[in-house]
Amino acid sequence: MSVKATNYWDYIKVEEILSLQGGLENDEKSLSNEEHLFIVVHQVFELWFRMIIRELVTVRNLLEQNPVPEQEISLAVHSIERVEEILKLASDHFRIIETMTTRDYLEFRDKLSPASGFQSAQMREIEIILGLEDSERLPFGGPNGWKNALKFKDGSNSKAYARVMERLNDMPTVREVVENWLERTPIHGSSHGDEGDEQVVQEFLDAYMMGHEKSVEKQLQLAKDRGDSEEEIAGLVKRFDSQLNQARDYMQGKDSRQRRIRAAAIFIASYRELPLLAWPRRLIDSVLSMEQAMIIFRQRHARMVERVIGRRVGTGGSAGVSYLDETAKKYRVFKDLWAVRTLLLEVNALPKVQKPEFYGFATKTD
Template identity: 55%
Template sequence: MASGPTTYWDYIKVEELLALQTGLEDDEAALSNDEIMFIVVHQIDELWFKLAIRELVSVRDLFAQEHVREQSLATAVRGIRRAALLFQQAAGHFALMETLTTRDYLAFRDKLSPASGFQSAQMREIEIIMGLGEAERLPLGHETYQQALRYPDGSGSPASRRVERRLHDRPSLREAIEAWLHRTPIDGSVPDGPDDAARVTAFIDAFLAAQRDEINEIKTRAMDNALTEQDRERLDKRYQGELAAARSWLEARDVEVGDDESRRAYRSRVRAALVFIESYRELPLLAWPREVIDAIVALEQAFTIFRQRHARMVERVIGRRTGTGGSAGVAYLDQTALAYRVFSDVWATRTVLLRRAVLPPLRHPERYGFADADE
């Protein structure tokens, strides 16, 4: 530790930072302003990713506890929303990158080959922490993402070792939050309570009955305004399909059970918890859980927009040519923006929610109020 008063430049390591923009040269004077900007933007992105990883791990660790105290949910929400804001900041850098013309970029692009942004280990870490499964990944081309992180001779690199460590860092944020949701009291019932399965089923049935009445009313009005019999048949089929899809989703009929029926029951209870929290969010003990869910939506939305914004920047600067690392370039980036959804159940909940006036009444609303001071 340096003696004497602390200076800004020592604390921030300003001189060390400013010496890191040389690229493949010994002296940054050999680089154009365009290349220096390209390097700086990516370095800043990696610093944002570092902060996002720290926030996501802290939130994951909080939800990985066997008992998550209600008082700690505000801290979790702050961490999730900070990570979302970090992705927004990173996405904003693409406007600066777009000041590069195609010719400007091509002047130094060959230096990068076969390097690629696909080799950002921290980007892969973020995906792993959030809960993107290995089977959900899209193929880059002839190699896997793990192979792309190794040195050209196949040996391990700091990037590959970083990601390998993260793969063993369980649970993911999605797994931890789903375990927390699974423990949510639904209509006063908890997973290890008596007749919990029956009580959760009763809640689902009551909710779906309310949804059926609501959709049938909407369908009646829509069919009254239909111009032809074909229109009425189309509307009837569409609304009936919406009802069937809601039941299938809440009962987790899309989950393959194999020899383990509990997988479907687990997923169904997680989804019921999401609907329960969103529907009765005014109850005191559900207010912060609902904030958690909304923050998760904001997080994944920001990450998705980052991917989409990246794709449009690349297309604007270099079109749809093959990426420096041999990927399909823009086409690959567009695919990941569509396919890499981690919290799909949280998003799907929006499709089945009802307005407050038609929700079925709760059996035990008193269990979701604040405890008395002397309790």
């Protein structure tokens, strides 16, 4: 039996891809190089978005397991790190768009209106699978503005709209599975649901809080020793008080589930040398790095936009750069994990870990 030799062009679908840059006219030759670039760059982004969505679904599915098999955490980290790399690379693609001058862009900008990246369904899918909630979105175009932007002018549904609706039904999100997994993380060897677990968690948090109070006392003493004025000390006391109050509020959480999740995030980051916590720590770090790359992606897009169109209104009708800067500031999914960075204590101030042998740490316990 003869086997058909595979061609590069058949496998990669090169001709099909090369037939998609004709713009609204469906005629590539009639486009300027600038407009051609504009289309190509957007298409490249959409392809990367597609890959990101696949990886995030993989991460979600891996972490949705209960329990997550220890060796599979590394697979989730692998996918998250890939998403981070893609986002970094995609941020760099904005450099290519910046070779286009404002005048060049204005040549064809009017015909885009009211089309805009605001209608990128895949961008919305990424936000949804990560766990950005409706209530966390900026109210541009009304409470459902972002969804309505995905419909045709006459209000009928588009494929983009259907894609997003499908994703909204594809739950849970990465944030939820990370939180569920954190909720199950043993603290001082005590697991969620164990008898007395809530007390173990509370004692851990209380001891941690005491570490904070001591650390503040130490820093105030240092300020006094170096001769800071009374006014400066009073200012410091005020700032530290507010920091301590924030730490208390964070550790209290809104209920016992949130308290346990937060305690686990602090525990993992604090006792990073415990062998059993090595992969959990990498998972948390990779989630943060990924979100950092996403925030930088948003900021980078905003700076590119500012350079190309200044501060004028966007084709999608938003305030333009200021709207984009707001998204970079407010669209944060893993807020709890970021908050831990403010709370971590230096090693010497950490409460002593109980049952270290539980985490595979082969030292004598007292």
